[in-house]
Amino acid sequence: MTTTPASAASDQDGDSTVVARPDRATRAAGLLPADSALRRATLITVFNSLGNGLYFPLGVLYFTRIVGLDATAVGLGMTMAGLVGVAAGVPAGRAADRWGARQVGALLWGGTGVATAAYVLVHSYAGFLVAVVCATGLQMASRGVQGAIYADVLPAATRVEARAYLRMITNVGMGVGGAFGAIALQLDTRGAYMTVILVNALSFLAPASMVRRLPLAAHVVERVAAQKEPAAVSSWRAVRDLPFLAVTVLNAVLVVQYTLSEVGLPLWIVERTEAPRWTAALLMIVNCVLVALLQVRVARRASQVPSAVRAMGWSGLLLAAACAVYAVSAGLSPVWAVLALTVGAVVQVFAEVLSAAGGWTLGYELADARAHGVYQGVFGAGFSAGMMAGPALVTVTAIQHGAVGWAVLGVLFAVTGLAVRPAVRWARRDGEWRGEAVA
Template sequence: MSTTPATPASSLDGPSSRSARLLPADPTLRRAGLLVALNALGNGLYFPLGVLYFTRIVGLDATAVGLGMTVAGVVGVAAGVPAGRAADRWGARQVGSWLWGACGVATAAYPLVHSYAGFLAAVICGTGLQMASRGVQGAIYADVLPAQTRVEARAYLRTVTNVAMGVGGAFGAIALQLDTRGAYVTVILINAVTFWAPALMVRRLPLAPHALERAAKSSGTATVDRWRAARDLPYLTVTALNAVLAVQYTLVEVGLPLWIVERTEAPRWTAALLTIVNCSLVALLQVRVARRASRVPSAVRAMGWSGLLLGAACAVYALSAGLSPVWAVLALTVGAVVQVLAEVLSAAGGWTLGYELADARVHGVYQGVFGAGMSAGMMAGPALVTVTAIQHGTAGWAALGVLFAAAGLAVRPAVRWAERDGEWRGETSGPSAL
């Protein structure tokens, strides 16, 4: 756990500002924000049309494309821990640069795909590398951001990501409207560039003082068990519970559009409305919530409340079935607002616990494990939501809500276990406040 003393001023605030500014005072965070914005802009451009490019332009079967993307996701989850181990060995910034550069190469190869075999090779490399880079990103943030404001800084970066993806999505809609090979290829190549630029920029992010101090202390000391995270049962338990809560991210993308069309009288455009509500409120609330969940006790409370709020959101979504179109839209919107509150709480709590319960000497493999858990939860989400809510209606929503609530409340005993087991890290924390 971090032992760096807190500073009175937030890295997101200027000399006279009392709230988060558009441009933070910390120059490293500004650079990281630019890096994240570029990559998110490219992703936002590409995501709305990626599947359509391979089905409409290349001519591949939609089911086969979906299967290939699932295989690529599994590869990405499996690669998360080895990528984190590589980050510990060669440096998170260096490995992150390699991964993003390789993602750019794989993405730039998409226009060369003319067969299913070529599609599999390209998408497994592109998607697998991108998913593997999530844990490495966490390790980069652990090394370059001040420990005392790291969670708040990650909230700022998430806000930047949401805004940039929204802007990218708006321009991606133009390519969709044109619906030509040239438009699709242009977007793909722009997306490739938005991997290459961050790959060059990340190497220039300076290490934070605590990372420099840790590196100096580690030289000449006993060898650290660099695979410990894969056998750290308390940490793995917290990771698994966080993965369950991560299933919520697939509700807006997959579950609610299917629910709206198949089970409610709400118009189809309601799915777009809920996406706008989600992105807008996350951008408004994430930094503020993160400031209140930057310590382990407050993070545990945030995770508990997140699970309960997700359970409540599931109940509201279930009520929308059978209502008139106007009331169905209203119920779905209320549920979406409740879910956003849960989302920002779980995101902030997860960041804090993912860092504070890890061995700071090997953040790469720990963040690789945590990122792999998140990826696994998001991969399992569509199937889980379909077999519960979509297939069984109210009973399915109830089962999903109970699962969310149980996972959130189970974080507290899991963290207590992790804190009791923390002596092997050489930690000297005070009595637990849990």
């Protein structure tokens, strides 16, 4: 992929993008965005992550404690909603290619906000199913469209670093929102829960009104101006692009690592180790802080295909090492168990930032730039599928079978990370078919 020099580009609404430093997306040691498009995307991310973090600690509790639904039934409904979201990812991406990623993204976020606000009206399981399927389905479908939006509005040369910066902002926003969500949990009243739900709904509605005004990047304007072949010709190409699908599946397997922190480790700590329960919170804090410190720096070093492939390979090996350390913690005293779990969490953070950066790069660089919507829809659907399968996979391996289960997970991660290299070579050989050379 060719890099775009610093320049101003106008979109259909007359807005312009000025890439201040084509070699960097951020400044001030990675703490501040360096160009106007990233600044606007940052504002959108702040709104959305604050609302999501606010809602995350109490979403399930609202439906069980306040509405009075059975916890198992709620879990089943959320799983159904997740399946709908995975299935909707590709059609949403197709729509983004046809009508514009920003326009479709605005509709999906707006719809998510309305459906989320409808939670306050739920009084039955049927109402819960309708609301959660709409809200979760639309939100998950928007994941790939969001990737396509970033492909359109962020400078190509710094896009991966910009994604890393936005992920850092997301982590910080989720953390701040979660702190306020804890206050609502402590109040434990219907009014407190409903207030959180409505604020979370606004965190989707506000970005929906802002995303359509994001300016197109210079490389997109130039491509559209020079394009002679209609974009619709390649609209469904990602669905039959076997090399890209292979990379998507491998990335989905590595995505399972996120559920280690969210589901696996809390269960492991409580059920299998002598570590105190607060260790789970400690490891989450370690993860958030280190991701915020490392993600942008790592992304700068994994913004090309060869470096991204290496990052994915190292990620798999580091995840295997983290799994081994977690397994050892089961036979240790409380103090040593906490130490071992912390070491494993630090190793996992390095794996996480490497795989995230590598995944962003490969998701963009192996895609046909004329159909980023459907390509990012496929890649986002793979991400969602990995997140959905993760809790069950971690439970039936590590939690149920201890060290043997951790070994199975470790081998799976290591093999997956190393398999990225031949999959990308396949994609490179197939580059002519996709209509453009793969960098």
